Structures are given as structure tokens and as C-alpha cells.
Amino acid sequence: MDTAFFTRGTVGVACAIAASFAFAQTPAASPAPDKNLGRNLAANCANCHGTNGKSVAEVPSLNGVPAALTIQKMKDYRDGKLPATIMHQLAKGYTDAQIEAIANYFAKQPK
Amino acid sequence: MTVINQTRRDLVKGASALGLVGLSAFAGGCATIGGNAKPKVVVVGGGFGGATAAKYIAMWSEGKIDVTLVERGDAFVSCPISNLVVGGSRQLADVTIGYGGLEKYGIRRVKGEATGFDPAKKTLALADGTSLPYDRLILSPGIDFMYETLPGLATGEAKSRVLAAWKAGPETVALRNQLTAMKDGGVYAIHIPKAPYRCPPGPYERACQVAWYFQQAKPKSKVLILDANEDVVSKKGLFTKAWNGQYKGLIEYRNNQEITDVDARTLSLKMSFGDDVKADVLNVLPPMRAGNIATANGLNNSNKRWCQVDWLTYESTAVPGVHILGDALQIAPAMPKSGHMANQHGKVCAAAIVELLTGGTVSQTPMVANTCYSFIDDKNVVHVASVHRYDPAQKTMVTVQGSGGLSAEQNALEGVYANSWARNIWADMLT
Numbered sequence: 089m090d091t092a093f094f095t096r097g098t099v100g101v102a103c104a105i106a107a108s109f110a111f112a113q114t115p116a117a118s119p120a121p122d123k124n125l126g127r128n129l130a131a132n133c134a135n136c137h138g139t140n141g142k143s144v145a146e147v148p149s150l151n152g153v154p155a156a157l158t159i160q161k162m163k164d165y166r167d168g169k170l171p172a173t174i175m176h177q178l179a180k181g182y183t184d185a186q187i188e189a190i191a192n193y194f195a196k197q198p199k
Numbered sequence: 200m201t202v203i204n205q206t207r208r209d210l211v212k213g214a215s216a217l218g219l220v221g222l223s224a225f226a227g228g229c230a231t232i233g234g235n236a237k238p239k240v241v242v243v244g245g246g247f248g249g250a251t252a253a254k255y256i257a258m259w260s261e262g263k264i265d266v267t268l269v270e271r272g273d274a275f276v277s278c279p280i281s282n283l284v285v286g287g288s289r290q291l292a293d294v295t296i297g298y299g300g301l302e303k304y305g306i307r308r309v310k311g312e313a314t315g316f317d318p319a320k321k322t323l324a325l326a327d328g329t330s331l332p333y334d335r336l337i338l339s340p341g342i343d344f345m346y347e348t349l350p351g352l353a354t355g356e357a358k359s360r361v362l363a364a365w366k367a368g369p370e371t372v373a374l375r376n377q378l379t380a381m382k383d384g385g386v387y388a389i390h391i392p393k394a395p396y397r398c399p400p401g402p403y404e405r406a407c408q409v410a411w412y413f414q415q416a417k418p419k420s421k422v423l424i425l426d427a428n429e430d431v432v433s434k435k436g437l438f439t440k441a442w443n444g445q446y447k448g449l450i451e452y453r454n455n456q457e458i459t460d461v462d463a464r465t466l467s468l469k470m471s472f473g474d475d476v477k478a479d480v481l482n483v484l485p486p487m488r489a490g491n492i493a494t495a496n497g498l499n500n501s502n503k504r505w506c507q508v509d510w511l512t513y514e515s516t517a518v519p520g521v522h523i524l525g526d527a528l529q530i531a532p533a534m535p536k537s538g539h540m541a542n543q544h545g546k547v548c549a550a551a552i553v554e555l556l557t558g559g560t561v562s563q564t565p566m567v568a569n570t571c572y573s574f575i576d577d578k579n580v581v582h583v584a585s586v587h588r589y590d591p592a593q594k595t596m597v598t599v600q601g602s603g604g605l606s607a608e609q610n611a612l613e614g615v616y617a618n619s620w621a622r623n624i625w626a627d628m629l630t
């Protein structure tokens with residue numbers, strides 16, 4: 089399920105990056121991809137959701153959550169389909185590709 | 200330490216030359232010395248920035264980097280939530296956490312006061328005369344107060360009569376004690392310096408907490424907010440709603456209230472314009488700058504107050520090999536001086552240092568987010584949030600367009616989330 093979803097997303101990102109490199113002529117062009125992008129961006133979430141998504145308090149844990157579920161929730165927050173106190177504001181800070189990288193990282197973290 | 204006695208120009212020149220060599224040497228050199236010597240990172244300051252960086256370097260390098268945390272205190276005391284100690288709904292013990300949780304990551308903890316560093320020898324000097332070698336040094340020194348701008352607060356006695364209580368700890372409790380000792384009908388006044396200062400909404404939250412306490416225990420008393428700024432610096436609409444609502448008649452807000460000095464004996468403020476203002480409990484947040492170790496060692500290259508860094512690595516632009524986190528930084532636009540931000544700085548810096556010391560590639564696309572909750576009373580909370588990305592053209596952090604925002608109104612659900620936030624961020628840095 090989410091594996092297929094994520095694979096599709098990854099291919100999309102890879103193509104986008106390849107394309108930007110092919111036409112890169114100036115130093116301001118797209119930077120080299122971050123091999124730890126998911127880990128590094130997921131660390132943005134840890135302040136409220138716990139290190140590697142393992143919450144120690146009321147806010148839900150994200151570790152081991154299937155990637156497709158996290159992706160859907162983030163997009164629903166972003167699009168205003170899920171009511172929230174704060175997540176609708178934070179979700180708007182991330183692109184689809186970034187959300188997918190974060191979701192995939194959390195999915196791989198042990199419960 | 201010796202470097203301080205050199206001219207700043209010499210220090211920077213020497214350091215820059217070192218940096219040029221350093222770049223190529225670091226990639227392969229450190230990781231391969233003798234085959235068994237691990238690269239060393241020394242972190243100064245066990246607050247939101249430093250403790251987080253120490254933990255994440257140890258965790259993400261999987262033990263390939265030796266991490267030492269230098270901290271003068273026995274335990275971490277959180278500024279966030281500490282205004283509730285002033286208000287009386289929490290105890291200092293509720294915001295105090297030990298450093299024992301970092302041991303499982305193999306982090307060496309040194310209790311002591313760092314005084315300076317030698318960027319040529321790559322050693323950190325401690326007050327007890329010992330020194331620690333490093334390959335990369337991280338300073339998370341927080342803020343110190345510019346008491347030189349307020350001669351009336353020069354003595355220790357004056358500082359204890361007119362508290363800042365802007366570093367959580369014994370002063371937090373001392374301020375609480377001044378409030379409980381105050382007679383009903385008295386005035387608590389808080390003076391806010393011009394921005395930037397640590398925790399933009401913090402003074403307004405504190406005013407709310409004191410007003411909440413007065414409502415319960417001393418209803419004839421008043422809270423006076425004297426703000427040197429032109430207007431409320433953070434969460435204006437949400438705070439003013441509370442001041443005109445549940446705290447109407449209890450809190451008075453005055454803007455453009457610059458002071459020239461403080462009289463600790465009479466508990467009064469000398470105003471730039473107008474008569475002195477006297478209070479029964481006077482709480483003055485002096486103007487702030489980067490913490491002493493950064494200031495004394497020439498890292499404060501922005502207006503001689505704050506430290507500029509490369510936002511990809513948090514490496515100082517004044518001295519190579521030295522990274523700086525948290526409130527000491529000259530912040531990028533719209534990035535507040537908050538514990539949450541410092542924690543996020545710590546992780547971006549940790550990721551970069553792991554790459555620098557293991558021959559990898561530093562991420563060119565770091566992001567940080569900020570979430571800041573303020574308690575209006577003991578249960579109801581308001582937030583401000585934002586997301587920031589690195590902009591390669593401007594070489595700084597910029598707010599992601601459309602992200603972030605404020606609470607619609609104060610609410611108890613966010614009170615639950617604020618407490619949850621505190622427990623998770625404390626765990627994220629310390630366990």
C-alpha cells in the first residue's frame with residue numbers, strides 16, 4: 089500500500105532533481121540532495137512528537153506509522169480538511185516531497 | 200585564557216588561516232588519525248541548544264564521534280513553563296531535569312565553567328585551569344545581561360532586590376517569594392527591553408501569570424507592563440484580549456517606556472521621559488547580548504551583541520571550528536530567540552558536524568520550525584508557530600511562505616499540548 093505510494097513519490101523527486109541538475113548552469117542551482125533528508129526534517133517534528141517520533145506525552149507518536157497515513161494527514165492538515173490547533177500551520181511549511189521523506193523516515197522507526 | 204589578550208584582528212586572522220587548512224584536513228584527516236582516535240566535539244552549555252546538539256551528534260554518529268558536554272549547573276532548569284512558577288501553579292522542581300539521561304549515548308559530562316578557547320591549538324579552557332581538546336567546538340551560551348547600561352544595578356544586592364529572573368533557577372523562586380511577600384494593593388512592574396531579547400512573548404506571559412496570582416490572592420494589586428518597544432512584540436492580539444478581558448483593570452500596558460537607570464533602593468525606574476515609576480515588586484529585564492564566553496572571545500560580530508553563523512553548519516563567521524547555537528545568535532528574520540529554536544539549531548548543527556567529521560556532505564537544505572506556547576492563566580494557552588528553510592541565494596533562513604500562524608484564541612486544549620510539548624522537548628534534549 090504505502091510502499092507503492094512512496095516509491096512513486098521517490099521516483100518523482102529523483103526525476104525533479106535530475107532535471108534540475110541537467111539544466112544547472114549557475115551556483116544558485118538546486119543543491120545536491122541530502123542523503124539524510126527524511127531524518128533531518130523529521131527532527132523538526134521531535135520537539136512535540138518525541139525523538140524519532142516516540143512521544144512521551146499526550147501528543148501522538150509517529151514512529152512506526154505507515155508512511156501513507158502520515159502523508160495523508162499532513163496533506164489534510166495543509167488543505168484544511170483536518171481540524172487542528174497548530175498542525176495546519178506547520179504542515180504548510182513543507183512540500184509534498186519533504187512530507188514524503190519525513191513520513192517514510194517515521195515509518196521505519198521501531199515502535 | 201591566552202587568546203583574549205591578543206588583538207581581535209590577530210585572533211581572527213590566525214583562525215582564518217587555520218580554517219583554510221582545516222577544510223581539506225577535516226574531510227579525511229580527523230577520521231583516520233591513528234586509525235582509532237575518534238574526532239572530538241566539545242559542547243559548552245547544557246540548555247536547549249547544547250544538550251540537543253550533544254545528544255544528536257552522539258546518536259547520529261553512532262558512536263563515531265566523542266562528545267563532551269561542559270555545563271556549570273547540576274541540572275537543566277527550563278525557562279519555558281518557569282513563568283508558571285512565578286505565578287504559583289508550578290514548582291521549580293517541575294521544570295528541573297538532570298543530565299543523567301545523556302549517559303546512555305556515551306556523552307562525557309564535565310561540570311565546570313568554560314572561560315575561553317584557543318582556536319589554533321583547538322582547546323577549550325575551563326575555570327579550574329584544565330583544558331579540553333576538540334576538533335569542533337559548539338557553544339550554546341545563551342544570553343547575558345548588559346548591566347553596564349543600568350549602573351543602579353551594579354551591585355549584587357541591587358540585582359537581588361530588582362530581579363531579572365530571566366534565566367530559570369533560584370531567581371525564579373526569589374521573584375515568586377517577592378510576590379507572595381508583597382502586600383495586597385501593591386504594584387508589580389516588569390520592564391521589557393527593546394527587542395531582540397530572549398523569548399519575545401515571555402514578559403507578557405509573565406505579566407499574565409502574576410495577574411492570575413493576584414486574582415486569586417491579592418485582588419487589589421496591579422500589574423504594570425513597561426515596554427521599551429513601540430508595541431507588544433509577540434502575540435499582541437491574543438495578549439491584549441486577555442488584558443482587556445479576564446485581567447481588565449488588573450494589567451496596565453504602556454509602550455515606548457525606555458529607561459535610563461534603576462534605583463534598587465526605592466524600587467523605581469528612571470524613565471527617559473517623564474517621572475520615575477515606582478513599584479512594590481520591580482522586575483527588570485536588562486538589555487541582552489550573547490553569553491559571556493561568546494562576547495569575551497570575539498564571536499559577537501553582529502553589533503558587538505550577537506553572533507553570526509553560517510546557517511548550514513552554525514559555524515561562527517568570526518572563528519572557524521567554533522559553532523554557536525541558540526539565543527546568542529544574530530537571528531535570521533522572523534526567527535525568535537526561543538528554546539524551541541535552539542533545539543532545532545542543535546539538530547541542524549549536529550547533522551552538519553557529523554558530516555564534517557566523517558567525510559560526508561553537509562546538507563544544503565536545512566529546515567527549522569518554531570512552536571511557542573504561552574500560558575494566559577494556569578490552563579489556557581496561546582501559540583505562535585513558523586517554519587523556516589535555508590535560502591541559498593540569500594544564504595540565510597527564510598520563513599516558508601504561507602506557513603505558521605497564531606492560535607485563534609486562548610484555549611485549554613493547547614494547555615494540554617503545551618505541557619506535552621514541554622515533556623517531549625525536554626526528553627528530546629536530555630533522554
